[in-house]
Amino acid sequence: MAEAVGRRREVMVVLPGLLLAMMLAMLDNMVVGTAMPKILIEFGGLAHMSWVVTAYVLGTTVSTPIWGKIGDLYGRKSIFITSVVIFLIGSALCGMAGSSMLGGPDNGMAQLIAFRAIQGLGAGGLIVNVMAIIGDLVPPRERGQYTGIMAGVMSLAMIAGPLVGGFITDNLDWRWAFYVNLPIGAVALVLLVVKLHLPKLHNKVRIDWKGAVLLSISITGMVLITTWGGNEYAWGSWQILSLAALSVVTLAAFIMVERRTEEPILPLQLFRNRNFTLISVIGFLLGFALFGAITFLPVFQQMVQGATATNSGLLLLPMMAASMVVSLFVGKAITSTGKYKIYPILGGVGMAAGMWLLSTMDVSTPAWLTGVHIAVLGLGMGFLMQTTLLIAQNSVEQKDLGVASSASTFFRSIGGSFGVSLFGAIFNNRFLSELTARFGPEAGEKLSKGGAQMDPKLLDKMPPPMRTGLLESLATSLTGVFWWAILFAIVVPVLAAFVKEIPLRGAAPVEAAKQEEVTPAAG
Numbered sequence: 220m221a222e223a224v225g226r227r228r229e230v231m232v233v234l235p236g237l238l239l240a241m242m243l244a245m246l247d248n249m250v251v252g253t254a255m256p257k258i259l260i261e262f263g264g265l266a267h268m269s270w271v272v273t274a275y276v277l278g279t280t281v282s283t284p285i286w287g288k289i290g291d292l293y294g295r296k297s298i299f300i301t302s303v304v305i306f307l308i309g310s311a312l313c314g315m316a317g318s319s320m321l322g323g324p325d326n327g328m329a330q331l332i333a334f335r336a337i338q339g340l341g342a343g344g345l346i347v348n349v350m351a352i353i354g355d356l357v358p359p360r361e362r363g364q365y366t367g368i369m370a371g372v373m374s375l376a377m378i379a380g381p382l383v384g385g386f387i388t389d390n391l392d393w394r395w396a397f398y399v400n401l402p403i404g405a406v407a408l409v410l411l412v413v414k415l416h417l418p419k420l421h422n423k424v425r426i427d428w429k430g431a432v433l434l435s436i437s438i439t440g441m442v443l444i445t446t447w448g449g450n451e452y453a454w455g456s457w458q459i460l461s462l463a464a465l466s467v468v469t470l471a472a473f474i475m476v477e478r479r480t481e482e483p484i485l486p487l488q489l490f491r492n493r494n495f496t497l498i499s500v501i502g503f504l505l506g507f508a509l510f511g512a513i514t515f516l517p518v519f520q521q522m523v524q525g526a527t528a529t530n531s532g533l534l535l536l537p538m539m540a541a542s543m544v545v546s547l548f549v550g551k552a553i554t555s556t557g558k559y560k561i562y563p564i565l566g567g568v569g570m571a572a573g574m575w576l577l578s579t580m581d582v583s584t585p586a587w588l589t590g591v592h593i594a595v596l597g598l599g600m601g602f603l604m605q606t607t608l609l610i611a612q613n614s615v616e617q618k619d620l621g622v623a624s625s626a627s628t629f630f631r632s633i634g635g636s637f638g639v640s641l642f643g644a645i646f647n648n649r650f651l652s653e654l655t656a657r658f659g660p661e662a663g664e665k666l667s668k669g670g671a672q673m674d675p676k677l678l679d680k681m682p683p684p685m686r687t688g689l690l691e692s693l694a695t696s697l698t699g700v701f702w703w704a705i706l707f708a709i710v711v712p713v714l715a716a717f718v719k720e721i722p723l724r725g726a727a728p729v730e731a732a733k734q735e736e737v738t739p740a741a742g
Contacts, residue, residue, distance in 0.1 A: 246380045255514075261317070272639045275338055280632035283628055299345075305341030427477075492614050505607065563712070566606065570599030641703075657688040
């Protein structure tokens, strides 16, 4: 009993620092997504909008398994603190992008994309290491209460992010969407340095750097294909074909390396488990929907529906609130019944329904109806968010629990990276096509490349026919993204139907332990 009390006291001392670090990663994309229209107005570069998100997600994706493996081999405290510092450096640089100190706004969008990649590299170590540190400090029988606290903080971040981003964008410079990370991160760093005490490991096993580099090159190549294909370059161009060949070759080499290395970045034997493989694909598709909705919904709300940045943040609340409520319900239901297979099926159906509703919007769709549509999407996500991680963890042996958790995060991040890139390419092509049909090739090309003309103040000064044509082109292009997303969403319930419902580990032993604790006390 004394040991348990002491352990709880130790965890509660470091928990605020861990939660602050995790909130940094969760808040960032939410805040930046709401600020994106103002960034586009200042820098232009509408065609490169998706890369602001893609660079961050790509940096997170390629670094996540590396951070996890380094922490396993050499201890987590110094690795975790390093990832927080890199994230804060990236945040500061993002806030400075396009400033006079860095040469002015001409290269602002390119700088922002590059600095977002640095930010993403740091973010890759935040959530993974928080989960792992809790695992180091707390045995499995006591871990549920802390993961519940963490789930609540993640839900709070998802709700607060759009509001914070909207407030900053409307009342401060958009750069504070990045600078706001600095004071939060500073507090987290102080708490972690002073309060977090973990053993240092001296492992002689070499890190699988060869596998990490090959995986990073392959993923980057595939993201570039989805971003540039049919937009910057034709699908049959030598650039796209070369990237495809590079991705395939490096992926094949990665598989060969992972089979032979002593400590692989991503153990391939996990994929022999049907449930793990299915849930990895489902997590990939969930990343598609989540990041696609966050990236493109604020643009529709602000540019087409005329909402302020703050109001567009409020308008995302139905999705976040619905997801949070359903996640809590699902968590309690699974704990009570031990059954989970039905929930990813329901989640896939809800996600597909939400995407279909979003694809029906146009310039005349009122804000309240948009809220209903995104609430349906949130319901679907709520059924999927926690369940995918639970199934992944329950599908492997206890010794592989950490690897399964990081792999689940990894595939969701890949899905987000691919989703934003592919949806961005679809949006850019459709937008150019719509503008060309309405205004001709020369005007269409000019309008599709800029962002300043989307400033509501300038839109109001345009001749009505031009303003109407521009907004209709934008609305059609944005809703077309959601139409394509339906094709991916409908695969989720199909795959989930093949998940085998393996009994959850730990339920019976916990109950038995409770009985053992009660019986001696009674005597």
